[in-house]
Amino acid sequence: MLNACIDGLLINLQLMPFTYMLIGCAIGFWVGILPGLGGGAAMALMMPFIYTMTPREALPFLLGMHSVTATTGDITSVLFGIPGEATTVATIVDGYPMAKKGEAGRALGAVLTSSLVGAIFGAMVLAFIIPVVRPVVFAFGSPEIFMLTILGLTCISSLSSHGKKGLLQGLMIGGFGFICSIVGQDGQVGTLRFTFGTFYLWGGLEIVPVAVGFFAIPEIINLAIQKTAIAGNVPFGKLGAGAIEGIKDTFRHFWLVMRCSFIGSFIGLLPGVGGGIPQWIAYAHATQSAKNEKEKDSFGKGDIRGVLGPGASNNSREGAALIPVVAFGIPSGPGMAILLGALMVMGIMPGPDMLTKHLALTYSMVWTIVIANIVCVAVSLLFINHIAKLTTIRGELMVPFLLFLCFVGAFTSNHYGDLVVLIIFGGIGYILMRCGWPRPPFILGFVLGRVTEINLFTTITRYEKFIWLYRPQVIAILLIIALFIIAPGFLEKWRLRDEENGN
Amino acid sequence: MFIGAGVAITAIVKKWPFRSALFPVVVGLCILILAAAYLLLELFGKKEENPKQKVLDVEISSSIDRKTEISRTIFIFLWIFLFFLLAVFLGLPVATPLLIFSYLKFQNKESWGLSLLLTGATILFFCVLFVWLMEIQFPAGLLIEWLS
Known part of the structure; x- marks a missing residue:
């Protein structure tokens, strides 16, 4: 295990993987800062580039990019009250009032340092849980893997949209993803499925044009509609001086940062739980740390603890969220679902292989998160004044360039059909986004479709009738599925009751 | 559906x-x-107060008036479709600079200097990354194939 851990570090320190990680960090840096482009969309946009890379280069590239978006997303949240990422909304509550009070530097120093502490915490959780999770993965056969894919879909459906309707929407979209995944010639029998007489569809739908269309195109359309001028003419003054005070604040409230990191990691471990949840729980926990009413009142008006908590939890979640992906193939959100797709593109299947044959590669992910965040935070703190100026770039200038990247990236099989797929799925993605239907379940269904089909068929043919449903692991997973279906309804009821009582 | x-x-x-x-x-x-x-x-079922559910996704801004939003949506879809047609008939290496320049100049109404500068930068990026480093062979467009 220790050897694999050291091998993982050595992989990251090789010239090409390290260079690709730095490139990924630079892209993630921009994506995090610029509102309108999410980490998931950026990951989808960059997927075509990994075809020419080895897994040792592609993973640091993608993960380096993904793991810094939450860190830099805090910058715009603090400076302008606009979240760079959906996961950095809670930082605004106290970060933006601090900026308005002229303490932007301090808030940025605090949020960046706490993000770094959180990221290292999350990476350590990932490193220490790998040996523990190994026997669990080995105890799983095809019925359990089949049920796990259903669990993943249920989790992401129930948590990516609220209420009963949200759950139903998510499951239907996930089902649509399953159907899209089986388009093409069936590998076993040779039946042509949903090809509609088109030769292009014989090989099935490629993940890159589908993912790029589904995630990147709607966000580009949104960017073109909003014409986002991120900062406008908001003055932000000199930030460097206060940043050192912010770093000191992180260590003054170190246990709060650690507790919030733990919250982020714990929630990250739960498959299907989106990035937006831990930041608010961490914020709520930070407010509870107030010793008296006067201290409690300071939250929302620029309390440093309200910045430290969400910052730490967001980043600690990233490392822990890799555990369900690596061990079971259950992603926690769109970004992780696309990373899962990338793993499959590289011929790496999540599960036992990741914990045996590719263990060094798994540990290299841990190191990527750590190194990428150290680099990102160091650069952010050193060039804080210049970075703030980046946010004045108009979003509309990026639209044609992003469109070009989408088109070139989608062109994976050198066939114009890729572009048709890109536009069709872009249109579907946009309609879903406009109608408030969740998109993440689709990509999960699409990525896991083939795995689910193989395991369903093996289960049905290997086990007599429904006897496999009585296996203890299957029952346990069924209970978790039931919990994920029922829990959001109860939570919603409690929330409504609390609101009524409050009024 | x-x-x-x-x-x-x-x-x-x-x-x-x-x-x-x-x-x-x-x-x-x-x-x-x-x-x-x-x-x-x-x-x-019970009617919900807010029919648009809160989803784990990009939040669409509601600060733009409906008319502007519709016209911008139509325009961006037209641009995407135009890029698709250009890519199919002229090929991506020709379609890319055409799109970048025409979008910046005619849609965004940027200055000639900025439009040309960004188009040049994109061509450079395209040639270095996709053609030189990744050695991707982009097919010529249908029109170019037919003409040649």
Whole structure:
């Protein structure tokens, strides 16, 4: 295990993987800062580039990019009250009032340092849980893997949209993803499925044009509609001086940062739980740390603890969220679902292989998160004044360039059909986004479709009738599925009751 | 729509062998049941105050008035479709600078200098990364093939 851990570090320190990680960090840096482009969309946009890379280069590239978006997303949240990422909304509550009070530097120093502490915490959780999770993965056969894919879909459906309707929407979209995944010639029998007489569809739908269309195109359309001028003419003054005070604040409230990191990691471990949840729980926990009413009142008006908590939890979640992906193939959100797709593109299947044959590669992910965040935070703190100026770039200038990247990236099989797929799925993605239907379940269904089909068929043919449903692991997973279906309804009821009582 | 999709899937797969039909049938039936449940909730369920549910996704800004939003949406879709046509008929290496320049100059109404500078930068990026480093062979467009 220790050897694999050291091998993982050595992989990251090789010239090409390290260079690709730095490139990924630079892209993630921009994506995090610029509102309108999410980490998931950026990951989808960059997927075509990994075809020419080895897994040792592609993973640091993608993960380096993904793991810094939450860190830099805090910058715009603090400076302008606009979240760079959906996961950095809670930082605004106290970060933006601090900026308005002229303490932007301090808030940025605090949020960046706490993000770094959180990221290292999350990476350590990932490193220490790998040996523990190994026997669990080995105890799983095809019925359990089949049920796990259903669990993943249920989790992401129930948590990516609220209420009963949200759950139903998510499951239907996930089902649509399953159907899209089986388009093409069936590998076993040779039946042509949903090809509609088109030769292009014989090989099935490629993940890159589908993912790029589904995630990147709607966000580009949104960017073109909003014409986002991120900062406008908001003055932000000199930030460097206060940043050192912010770093000191992180260590003054170190246990709060650690507790919030733990919250982020714990929630990250739960498959299907989106990035937006831990930041608010961490914020709520930070407010509870107030010793008296006067201290409690300071939250929302620029309390440093309200910045430290969400910052730490967001980043600690990233490392822990890799555990369900690596061990079971259950992603926690769109970004992780696309990373899962990338793993499959590289011929790496999540599960036992990741914990045996590719263990060094798994540990290299841990190191990527750590190194990428150290680099990102160091650069952010050193060039804080210049970075703030980046946010004045108009979003509309990026639209044609992003469109070009989408088109070139989608062109994976050198066939114009890729572009048709890109536009069709872009249109579907946009309609879903406009109608408030969740998109993440689709990509999960699409990525896991083939795995689910193989395991369903093996289960049905290997086990007599429904006897496999009585296996203890299957029952346990069924209970978790039931919990994920029922829990959001109860939570919603409690929330409504609390609101009524409050009024 | 999902009810229709569920029925269509289960009807189409009837002719397929068991091995190929099992998964789509299961998924199709599930979609059908879920869609029926959704329809029942829509018809008889409690009406929600905010019909647009809060989803784990990009938040669409509501600060723009409806008319501007519709016109911008139509324009961006037209641009995407135009880029697609250019890529198919002229090929991506020709379509890319054309799109970048025309979008910046005519849609965004940027200055000639900035439009040309960004177009040049994109051409450089395209040539260095895709042509030189990644050695991707982009097919010539249909029109160029026909002309040659």
